[in-house]
């Protein structure tokens with residue numbers, strides 16, 4: 001890939017190469033502004049590359065993305081999911097049952113007809129997961145999916161992500177929560193100033209050795225380390 005992304009004069013990613021294999025659960029970690037969100041957006045095809053290329057294998061897997069702050073539209077939870085299915089080209093008669101199934105999957109059946117905007121933050125994030133799951137993705141990108149949630153909602157969302165992974169959905173997620181990284185990831189990619197400085201199995205990430213910068217990041221993030 002050797003990807004490079006620029007926002008105006010700002011170089012947000014440089015020399016980044018990342019291959020995602022089926023069934024992996026990759027955590028992107030690094031300080032604020034290190035390029036995690038940008039890399040996720042590149043992988044999902046939302047951000048153009050200034051250099052390098054994004055390779056999508058033939059017969060590419062369906063993919064979906066969940067953002068840190070769920071964007072929900074001012075309509076019922078059910079209609080939010082149905083709209084995503086419509087945009088994905090799912091035939092009209094399949095949308096209602098698939099949307100209802102997805103809401104049930106994330107425990108939101110009882111909220112199906114409520115305006116999505118009045119749901120709690122945790123419920124909105126579960127709605128965002130339902131919307132992604134309804135698309136039956138093989139590959140799911142999650143940008144700090146629990147960052148703005150209280151502990152209970154965090155646990156609920158994390159449990160759902162875990163279940164999705166158990167079903168064989170390949171995950172690439174950014175997280176500032178290293179406990180969550182330990183619980184969910186199989187592989188950790190450490191970014192600093194738009195470069196990948198470490199790309200290692202999860203156990204290796206926590207046991208080391210790592211490049212000096214990644215070691216000091218870990219020490220800062222794990223006060224008990």
Ligand SMILES: Nc1ncnc2c1ncn2[C@@H]1O[C@H](COP(=O)(O)OP(=O)(O)OP(=O)(O)O)[C@@H](O)[C@H]1O
Nearest residue numbers: 007010011012030031032033034035036037038039
């Ligand atoms: N739309 C944009 N326009 C200009 N600069 C941007 C834009 N989006 C991101 N950047 C810059 O690109 C760099 C990488 O940002 P990015 O959001 O990818 O980092 P991040 O690791 O996801 O950060 P965080 O942990 O805070 O979410 C940062 O310096 C950021 O300020």
